[in-house]
Amino acid sequence: xxxxxxxxxxxxxxxxxxxxxxxxxxxxxxxxxxxxxxxxxxxxxxxxxxxxxxxxxxxxxxxxxxxxxxxxxxxxxxxxxxxxxxxxxxxxxxxxxxxxxxxxxxxxxxxxxxxxxxxxxxxxxxxxxxxxxxxxxxxxxxxxxxxxxxxxxxxxxxxxxxxxxxxxxxxxxxxxxxxxxxxxxxxxxxxxxxxxxxxxxxxxxxxxxxxxxxxxxxxxxxxxx
Amino acid sequence: xxxxxxxxxxxxxxxxxxxxxxxxxxxxxxxxxxxxxxxxxxxxxxxxxxxxxxxxxxxxxxxxxxxxxxxxxxxxxxxxxxxxxxxxxxxxxxxxxxxxxxxxxxxxxxxxxxxxxxxxxxxxxxxxxxxxxxxxxxxxxxxxxxxxxxxxxxxxxxxxxxxxxxxxxxxxxxxxxxxxxxxxxxxxx
Numbered sequence: 035x036x037x038x039x040x041x042x043x044x045x046x047x048x049x050x051x052x053x054x055x056x057x058x059x060x061x062x063x064x065x066x067x068x069x070x071x072x073x074x075x076x077x078x079x080x081x082x083x084x085x086x087x088x089x090x091x092x093x094x095x096x097x098x099x100x101x102x103x104x105x106x107x108x109x110x111x112x113x114x115x116x117x118x119x120x121x122x123x124x125x126x127x128x129x130x131x132x133x134x135x136x137x138x139x140x141x142x143x144x145x146x147x148x149x150x151x152x153x154x155x156x157x158x159x160x161x162x163x164x165x166x167x168x169x170x171x172x173x174x175x176x177x178x179x180x181x182x183x184x185x186x187x188x189x190x191x192x193x194x195x196x197x198x199x200x201x202x203x204x205x206x207x208x209x210x211x212x213x214x215x216x217x218x219x220x221x222x223x224x225x226x227x228x229x230x231x232x233x234x235x236x237x238x239x240x241x242x243x244x245x246x247x248x249x250x251x252x253x254x255x256x257x258x259x
Numbered sequence: 260x261x262x263x264x265x266x267x268x269x270x271x272x273x274x275x276x277x278x279x280x281x282x283x284x285x286x287x288x289x290x291x292x293x294x295x296x297x298x299x300x301x302x303x304x305x306x307x308x309x310x311x312x313x314x315x316x317x318x319x320x321x322x323x324x325x326x327x328x329x330x331x332x333x334x335x336x337x338x339x340x341x342x343x344x345x346x347x348x349x350x351x352x353x354x355x356x357x358x359x360x361x362x363x364x365x366x367x368x369x370x371x372x373x374x375x376x377x378x379x380x381x382x383x384x385x386x387x388x389x390x391x392x393x394x395x396x397x398x399x400x401x402x403x404x405x406x407x408x409x410x411x412x413x414x415x416x417x418x419x420x421x422x423x424x425x426x427x428x429x430x431x432x433x434x435x436x437x438x439x440x441x442x443x444x445x446x447x448x
Contacts, residue, residue, distance in 0.1 A: 045439065045443075046439075046442075049439065049442050049443035049446050050443060050446045052443070053443075056439075056440055056443040056444070059436050059439055059440050059443075060440050062433070062436075063436070066436060067429065067432035067433060067435075067436055068432070070431075070432040070435040070436055071428045071429065071431065071432040077328075077331060077332075077335065077373060078373060078435055078438065079334075079335055079338055079431075079435075080328075080330075080331030080332055080333075080334045080335035080338075081331045081373040081374050081377055081438070082377065082431050082434050082435055082438065083289075083293055083331065083334040083335075083338065083431075084289070084330040084331040084334055084374075085377045085378055085379055085381065085382045085434075086379075086382050086402050086430075086431065086434065087289045087292050087293060087334070087402070088289070088379045089379050089382060089383060089402050089403050089405065090292065090401075090402060090403060090404065090405020090406075091405055091406075092285070092288045092289075099283070099287065099306065099309070099310065100279075100280055100283045100284070103279075103283060103310055103313045103314055103317065104276075104279075106310065106314045107314060107317060107318065202306070202307040202310050202311065203307070203310050203311040203314045203315075237310070238303075238306075238307070
């Protein structure tokens with residue numbers, strides 16, 4: 035008598051009802067152990083992990099990681115809150131910095147990390163600091179929560195797009211729709227240049243411009259509290 | 260689980276932010292270690308899945324019937340999130356079924372009995388009783404010494420990371436088999 039997933043559940047509920055199986059399991063059996071290795075989502079797994087992982091000395095926990103968890107536990111803000119319009123002077127300064135800033139383009143679905151491939155969209159990002167200065171931001175860069183991200187896009191053709199923010203453990207948040215024109219331009223809506231305030235953000239934040247044709251470009255930054 | 264951790268879980272359930280922080284501080288290393296042994300995650304992916312795990316657990320803390328079950332419950336969530344993430348990455352047609360947290364303790368009706376039967380000392384005995392060989396060496400490095408990542412263990416032993424993952428899974432299956440026998444023997448007496 036070997037284990038199967040159905041018999042395993044029955045056994046866990048009433049092990050005393052399976053004396054032959056107990057006798058069998060007292061000796062190594064590769065077939066039964068295969069079933070035990072494959073049977074997921076039982077309390078059995080959690081209990082085994084808790085006991086086995088408690089043997090080793092503990093590593094250090096990180097405060098930034100907990101801040102990310104706290105941020106994710108907070109209710110999401112309405113989409114309009116972090117989007118602000120910056121003035122013309124800001125837009126001009128933005129152009130100076132973004133002309134040399136790196137871009138990142140992808141075509142995979144939002145929420146799935148993938149290999150970068152050529153796409154008709156490009157997005158350059160800069161952090162605007164409280165003193166009014168700007169700094170180009172690349173993928174993986176650390177950015178202060180007091181900063182505001184501003185954007186410039188490259189499009190081959192005119193198309194509709196959406197600006198999306200992605201945070202680990204949360205569904206992507208659509209910040210708003212924009213109409214892109216061919217060429218390199220500041221990302222703007224009817225009210226002015228669009229920007230994303232990082233106030234209240236902690237940890238990894240991805241910002242993506244997603245075209246109606248499925249192309250996308252964006253950057254992921256790490257926000258320091 | 261220690262009384263101190265038990266009290267911390269109770270306080271976290273009551274919404275105390277410091278208790279959540281303390282649970283995170285104590286349990287994150289376990290979650291990270293579990294994920295490291297599960298598959299080929301990058302450090303960034305481990306951070307992401309660990310964060311998802313804690314967010315999901317803290318949001319569902321009220322559904323946990325017994326504070327004493329917190330650690331195995333949390334690690335079950337971590338394992339499920341990790342396997343789901345690997346499954347999605349592999350392009351599987353269907354992600355793993357979502358774990359129904361509210362029913363964790365009813366999944367086999369024996370969480371408490373299982374915990375009574377298995378502690379660190381028992382696992383240590385089982386490791387000591389393994390025949391000398393690659394599996395014992397792998398398990399010793401990962402679970403007992405706990406300093407090297409699964410990838411580093413693979414490099415040291417001159418095997419692929421998947422071989423390390425398989426050896427760890429095989430060992431876990433051995434522990435489960437032993438646990439089932441102990442559970443049955445206790446019920447009989």
